Amino acid sequence: MADLTTEFLGIKSPNPFWLASAPPTDKEYNVRRAFEAGWGGVVWKTLGSEGPPVVNVNGPRYGAIFGADRRLLGLNNIELITDRSLEINLEEITRVKKDYPDRAVIVSIMVPCEEQAWKDILPKVEATGADGIELNFGCPHGMAERGMGAAVGQVPEYIQMVTEWCKKYYSKPVIVKLTPNITDVRFPARAAKNGGGDAVSLINTINSIVSVDLDQMAPEPTVGGKGTHGGYCGPAVKPIAMNMVAEIARCPETHDLPISAIGGVTTWKDAAEFMALGAGNVQVCTAAMTYGFNVVKEMISGLSNWMDEKGYTSTQDFIGMAVPNVTDWQYLDLNFIAKAKINQEDCISCGRCFAACEDTSHQAIEMSADRVFTVKDDECVACNLCVNVCPIEGCITMEEVPAGQIDERTGKVVSDEYANWTTHPNNPSATAAE
Amino acid sequence: MASSHQASGIQTGRLAAADIADNFADLHPAYDAHEAAVAADRCYFCYDAPCMTACPTSIDIPQFIREIQAGHPSSAAKTILDQNILGGMCARVCPTETLCEEACVREAAEGKPVEIGRLQRYATDVVMDKDVHPYSRAASTGKKVAVVGAGPAGLSAAHRLAMLGHDVVVFDAKSKAGGLNEFGIAAYKSTENFAAREVNWLLKIGGITMDYGKKLGAELSLDGLQAEYDAVFLSIGLAGVNALRAEGEDLDGVRDAVDFIEDLRQADDLGALPVGRNVVVIGGGMTAVDAAVQSKLLGAENVTIAYRRGRDAMGASRFEQDLAASKGVKLMFNVMPKAIHGAGAASEIELEYTSVEEGRVRGTGETTRLSADQVYKAIGQSLVGQPEAVELEGGKIMVDATGRTSVANVWAGGDCASGGEDLTVTAVAEGRDAAMDIHASLMG
Ligand SMILES: Cc1cc2nc3c(=O)[nH]c(=O)nc-3n(C[C@H](O)[C@H](O)[C@H](O)COP(=O)(O)OP(=O)(O)OC[C@H]3O[C@@H](n4cnc5c(N)ncnc54)[C@H](O)[C@@H]3O)c2cc1C
Ligand SMILES: Cc1cc2nc3c(=O)[nH]c(=O)nc-3n(C[C@H](O)[C@H](O)[C@H](O)COP(=O)(O)O)c2cc1C
Ligand code: SF4
Ligand code: SF4
């Protein structure tokens, strides 16, 4: 079995699966259970300043969207940072770290955007013996209205400033957690790096309204007849998070900045994908909230099984391997030609590919009177829609048309030369190829 | 004290009331909302869906399943009822395994079709339970149509005609409506008096007068009806029963299966229904299976279906055969009745083995005997009571694609008419289509 031991910022954990700062890591009781179940590390639920803690609503704080059989696909929450006192949290963190020296314990912090506030809390956190801190610049609701969380994360200058304070008053690694509620994630990432941050973690939750109660005429979760936008997470946000991770990983200014990836990780494969896109480890919240701490067991067995199959002996072997293959659209090879192919053995004649291609794509699928579906190579543009709507996995495949053969749609011979948009004759600003 | 399985002869009360109640519970119990959502999610929303093509009433199946998925089963019910006003009964009695579900692409893909029948029941139950009738009548046309026979074909035609604004009188020889829905379908398919509830619901459209105890050939004549009505629809089913032509057919204990089933369907207390210890049912269709299974469920010890051809030729679907087997009914193939023996009452049946050559059944000469204190004949029903004027074809009233008979202004549909399988759903389709053609011809 492959060794999943992962080092992130010099912090060792037995596997790359950490619990994200959220209810699963809200207190000693949960965190001990998480470690017993096998989690490699935790980012403790975000701490606030000394004094009376924040209060949460006393009505529903979650909403969700579902797939078939009520499978939870997206979760939305209006919870705030920890509503327990700083002292108790710090005591618990100290005890837990002492009992689990081999696991990563990171403390998430969100205090007002004033140097003094950070100067006050950081020594106390340092004294717990925890392995590092994570700056919560992401929380999209409640805290942002008080000038914290996403309100800071949306202003790169603030990120840099707060990160600098942390590096000044804290000696261990500082991870800057980014909000996705921005237009270009590379700006906050650069700010974190410029402020001396050791790593970024992303994404925090996405501003969202998951559903509307059509009787009460109010967003859900509805508290006393009103609702507010919450933070969206779970499997539905993974594609958004992956793109943001990849953007940072391939940006020349931040490509060397370690990334802890968060957002929809539910199985080993989600983790492997994030790590291939450059993440050093992953953090998980919704999957644990949906299924309990035991979900990590499948992540562990799945990842090591796949690593064994691939011959990877350490997570380091595949981290970032997909990054060089993430490019801009303009560099995609326009001479690469493919055609959809329907495997008649597997086809169950549902006609979905036909409906999709006929109504919304390129009218490239033929339907016979006896429901045999075939691709018309002279019409198919290889858009892949039929592959995506076919209910039978692997029934429709995309077959590359090898160089030298004729593309029946254009009547042209397929070239083996790479050619992209930048040099295409239809591009008004094309730069002539040498 | 309840007598046991083994008590000999024909006995009442072989099982305790609770066991009987269990035995006759719904064959396919209703889905709850979550089960329905999960089942509906399995539908692929096929293009030009093969399930729909396979439905004799052409219900838009992907559409109604999508409406269930999206949480409005009452629209789903409307989609169903638009095509098939007895969609509730059809959801219970259709041999879906040879109709829509056989054609479902998931049957091809994994041998597990979308459970269309149960989803249809889920949707139609919502409307039936609320007791709302989602249709209203068009302005009166002043035309009068007589429907003879209040089975599925007649009810379907009557509803459609009433909806289109015609005044309809439905005559039936019996004292209740429903036809075989009420008197024939197995009890575990139509539980809680569903057939009667559905008729009451259907009649809410208005404009339909029920006239019972009126038999064509006795109280009614075609000439009389033609004189009084603008059009006549015949839906008299198959009221005759084929004879066995075996020695001993007249012994006590030998009966027509449909009579037994009718008694059973009309019984207030199933425990009071007498059933034999050893029951043999002759035949291979749905009626044979229903008589055999229900005998078993009433507590008979040994029940055998004796069919003169091989399994593949059986009219009852594989699902029905397996249902019988699962209830402990023994299926015997390639045997035909030679004689029934007994002193006054049946005690034994003598069966002769058969071979089928070029489609013809021949006795091999070899015989076997089974104990039999009850023998049910289920070898097919036949047309009786049809007016002389109409031409027949293959023993049924000859009709064209829209149900026109050889006599002007007279239509026919359902089991009594040529074409189509003898199924509830086919009867509904034929009734509906004839109604549309009657409407076109009356208004044309
Ligand atoms: C035991 C049994 C089980 C069955 N099980 C199923 C099943 O599970 N699924 C399925 O799809 N199909 C089943 N069928 C077949 C189905 O019941 C019939 O195909 C369907 O009922 C035909 O409808 P219909 O309206 O043509 O005739 P019927 O339902 O037979 O109705 C005919 C009506 O006409 C009346 N009538 C008859 N003669 C006269 C007359 N001379 N004057 C006035 N009224 C008259 C009768 O009283 C009756 O009300 C079964 C049939 C039987 C016998
Ligand atoms: C109820 C709830 C509370 C959360 N609270 C915090 C928090 O206090 N601090 C923080 O940094 N992130 C918080 N998050 C965000 C998660 O840590 C994580 O970034 C996000 O849920 C995406 O990961 P996931 O898709 O695995 O859930 C919270 C998420 C949820 C669902
Ligand atoms: S790849 Fe696109 S164009 Fe080609 S057959 Fe499929 S849906 Fe049609
Ligand atoms: S979507 Fe797939 S299974 Fe359905 S008809 Fe097309 S190729 Fe066949």
Ligand code: SF4
């Ligand atoms: S064939 Fe099956 S999957 Fe396709 S529409 Fe009909 S019920 Fe749905």
